[in-house]
Amino acid sequence: MYAEIIIPLALPKNYTWEIPEEFLDKLQPGIRVEVNLGKNKRYAGIVKLIHDRAPSTFEPKEILNVLDPQPVIQPYQLKFWEWLAEYYMCSEGEVMAAALPSHFKLSSETVIVFNEEYGDDFSDLDNEEYLVAEALHIKHELRLTEVQQILDVSHVYPIVNRLIGKKVCFVWESLKQAYAPKKETFVLLEQEYSNEEKLSELLNNWSRAPKQMELLLSYLHLMKTQGEVSKAELLKKSGASDAQLKALTDKGILRAEKRSVDRLHYLPKDVSIDFDLTPAQGEAYQKVTECLDSRQVCLLHGVTSSGKTHVYIKLMEQYIRKGLQVLYLLPEIALTSQIIRRLQKHFGGYIGIYHSKFSQNERVEIWNKVKSGEMKIVLGARSSLFLPFLDLGLIICDEEHDTSYKQQDPAPRYNGRDAAIYLSSITGAKVLLGSATPSLETYWNAKNDKYGLVELLERFGEVRMPWIEMVDTRKVPKKQGEKVMLSPPLLDGIKATIEKGRQVILFQNRRGYTPYQVCSVCGWIAQCRNCDVSLTYHKYSNKLKCHYCGNIYPPTHTCLACGSDKLLQKSFGTEKIEELLETDLPDARISRMDFDSVRNKNAHDVLIQQFEQKKIDVLVGTQMVVKGLDFDNVDLVGILDADGLLHFADFRVNERAFQLMEQVSGRAGRRDGAGRVLIQSGNPSHPVLQFVAQHDYTGMYNEEIEKRRMFFYPPFSRVIHLTFKHKERDIVMEAAYAYAQALEVPYGKYIVGPAEPVINRVRNMFLMEMLLKLPRDSQTIAKCKSDLLKQAAILHANKKFRTVVVVPDVDAI
Ligand SMILES: Nc1ncnc2c1ncn2[C@@H]1O[C@H](COP(=O)(O)OP(=O)(O)OP(=O)(O)O)[C@@H](O)[C@H]1O
Numbered sequence: 001m002y003a004e005i006i007i008p009l010a011l012p013k014n015y016t017w018e019i020p021e022e023f024l025d026k027l028q029p030g031i032r033v034e035v036n037l038g039k040n041k042r043y044a045g046i047v048k049l050i051h052d053r054a055p056s057t058f059e060p061k062e063i064l065n066v067l068d069p070q071p072v073i074q075p076y077q078l079k080f081w082e083w084l085a086e087y088y089m090c091s092e093g094e095v096m097a098a099a100l101p102s103h104f105k106l107s108s109e110t111v112i113v114f115n116e117e118y119g120d121d122f123s124d125l126d127n128e129e130y131l132v133a134e135a136l137h138i139k140h141e142l143r144l145t146e147v148q149q150i151l152d153v154s155h156v157y158p159i160v161n162r163l164i165g166k167k168v169c170f171v172w173e174s175l176k177q178a179y180a181p182k183k184e185t186f187v188l189l190e191q192e193y194s195n196e197e198k199l200s201e202l203l204n205n206w207s208r209a210p211k212q213m214e215l216l217l218s219y220l221h222l223m224k225t226q227g228e229v230s231k232a233e234l235l236k237k238s239g240a241s242d243a244q245l246k247a248l249t250d251k252g253i254l255r256a257e258k259r260s261v262d263r264l265h266y267l268p269k270d271v272s273i274d275f276d277l278t279p280a281q282g283e284a285y286q287k288v289t290e291c292l293d294s295r296q297v298c299l300l301h302g303v304t305s306s307g308k309t310h311v312y313i314k315l316m317e318q319y320i321r322k323g324l325q326v327l328y329l330l331p332e333i334a335l336t337s338q339i340i341r342r343l344q345k346h347f348g349g350y351i352g353i354y355h356s357k358f359s360q361n362e363r364v365e366i367w368n369k370v371k372s373g374e375m376k377i378v379l380g381a382r383s384s385l386f387l388p389f390l391d392l393g394l395i396i397c398d399e400e401h402d403t404s405y406k407q408q409d410p411a412p413r414y415n416g417r418d419a420a421i422y423l424s425s426i427t428g429a430k431v432l433l434g435s436a437t438p439s440l441e442t443y444w445n446a447k448n449d450k451y452g453l454v455e456l457l458e459r460f461g462e463v464r465m466p467w468i469e470m471v472d473t474r475k476v477p478k479k480q481g482e483k484v485m486l487s488p489p490l491l492d493g494i495k496a497t498i499e500k501g502r503q504v505i506l507f508q509n510r511r512g513y514t515p516y517q518v519c520s521v522c523g524w525i526a527q528c529r530n531c532d533v534s535l536t537y538h539k540y541s542n543k544l545k546c547h548y549c550g551n552i553y554p555p556t557h558t559c560l561a562c563g564s565d566k567l568l569q570k571s572f573g574t575e576k577i578e579e580l581l582e583t584d585l586p587d588a589r590i591s592r593m594d595f596d597s598v599r600n601k602n603a604h605d606v607l608i609q610q611f612e613q614k615k616i617d618v619l620v621g622t623q624m625v626v627k628g629l630d631f632d633n634v635d636l637v638g639i640l641d642a643d644g645l646l647h648f649a650d651f652r653v654n655e656r657a658f659q660l661m662e663q664v665s666g667r668a669g670r671r672d673g674a675g676r677v678l679i680q681s682g683n684p685s686h687p688v689l690q691f692v693a694q695h696d697y698t699g700m701y702n703e704e705i706e707k708r709r710m711f712f713y714p715p716f717s718r719v720i721h722l723t724f725k726h727k728e729r730d731i732v733m734e735a736a737y738a739y740a741q742a743l744e745v746p747y748g749k750y751i752v753g754p755a756e757p758v759i760n761r762v763r764n765m766f767l768m769e770m771l772l773k774l775p776r777d778s779q780t781i782a783k784c785k786s787d788l789l790k791q792a793a794i795l796h797a798n799k800k801f802r803t804v805v806v807v808p809d810v811d812a813i
């Protein structure tokens, strides 16, 4: 018998291994096995298929060890992986690498790290486990090849696997080290007293130490109302001292425990819905429910602040009451903190958060609870689609239009929303897509009856949509060649808003101080050495940064070409706005939210909470301030450079610009309708700005969809984007032309390019691009994908082009 096995590499095909007699009855799809490939590389791979067809072209090796008693991956997940690989033109190994927490991935390069929390009591370990644990304890970390020197080589994987299972060690992840989850001390009742009887017995027989009794009662009260109690809060609310709390813990009544704030599963597991839907929301909820009775996918198009989250919550309740699991997808991790606080109120310990920035121990914990069905709701970014749901009933895809749903690098370059829809087709789950500004593709599908469509076109509380005004920057006095940053009407608006004790959000889609510096004498522009990109000056860190490769350079004050010191700073980023505001409004509290200011996840959360608590008057930010956030005190939103959003050579530019502006506008006036938006533009009559001014999604849709039809862009076609990369410009150009030439028959009429992109060099690789706009018939598309891959192999067979990298991106955005 043979097994087709997936190993976490970008191999064009899965390999086959022979199953030794003694493993036959232990193997089934989804179980991990140890195999070797090449001379001495070893991997933990996943069995995909067991069969009796001996490979005809090579002599298969034998499987070395079986690592799991039960499958770690379910059959439906294997099918999901297969689809992702096929659809997004990558290998199942690459999908596996993205899908599994590192915990499950072992290979010769794996480094295991001792888990300090385990301590040094190794009495539970057998002899061989002990040998490795001992060595780890001393050396702290070991490569699997080093473990081989300690153990008989045939035992390494099973033993390391057991040690990971026993939490003696974990797999080192280089990228994850920077993330330290925020820890807080929580107070818990000792197990013994979670029994009501025991507890009342304790309270009734209390004799001395009345202060401790008071503290305990405060604790019980907080526990009842909030579900969890942090030490800081308990001491504050009860006025008790640390020593009194310690006395209770010493008596074995309470227990203090440090844990990550993101882990919520200690909350009581119950559902409490303490709100009523408005009539409009109720109707939307009814329609969504009916729609999902007969359909797989439904779009909820609800304007900003219409209360889509409340509709989701009701729907989630419906599904978990049926005993099913719910996955709540968000495009970005940054968004999870506000939503989780809202959901937690209603679903307590039923919810878990899952995303790639969590430590693997946390991820594995959630993985297991999802698998057992204990965790009913997962809030997560796209990678949570890979969790082993026991009984998935509903996927909510919030902000479905958001481009962050698409993974860029590395493969699989999948769109979380589209993958969710496929996943639902094989699990029987339903999908609710939600947005105030749906993507054209989704809205088109809804309009053409492929998805159900429910619209919620009024804001919660009968609040009106924010009032939009244009500031024509051509009419604002300024120096020649300079851009308007904060026009007088905007500045006045900000001042007036702050005076009323209300808040302001300013949106500028560029971070840093100035996006480029140009020499006024010779025209020299500070550029990255590795990329064909101008460098952005970051004043805060006093560095020049490349936003493409991340390289950092010292600032220059003189032109590196002619030596002149007449450097002009062009355009402006969030840092410069922040600085301007600090000069113009010395008393205002100003904060900035962008990629640089929220390097770690907590910083983002802290900023949002400070803004919620009105400790910030003006929040300046990039896209980050645009997304799905709910604040109740924002009167004014300023869009500083609308033209910058409209000047891209991309067929989606109008759609994107509309979405960004409508979304950021939607942050204004969410409670009382006092919302006002000022848009600075040199071309206020631009059709997109007119649609934004009217909050006219349908108008924008109707106009754009016609253009898409005319120029055969999605949703009328499917696009596959190819990028070619090589160190030498001549070679990459030649390769791209040769590649396109070879596909001329029969795909010539679908090909756009190849051509050099505007930024033609990134990280020292020269780039060429090519786009295919294919008719939406699945046979043509499948054939074309396979031809594209074949052609890449042919290209690589030519010695000259061997190192040209070809990156296909299906449904590129
Ligand atoms: N039925 C309700 N009862 C009480 N509060 C509600 C109700 N519906 C909505 N709200 C409140 O109205 C505000 C806006 O709702 P929500 O954030 O869900 O809007 P949204 O549709 O998601 O908007 P956006 O697309 O802009 O993110 C929230 O603060 C929410 O708590």
Ligand SMILES: [Zn+2]
Binding pocket: 528, 529, 530, 531, 533, 546, 547, 548, 549, 550, 551, 763
């Ligand atoms: Zn660069």
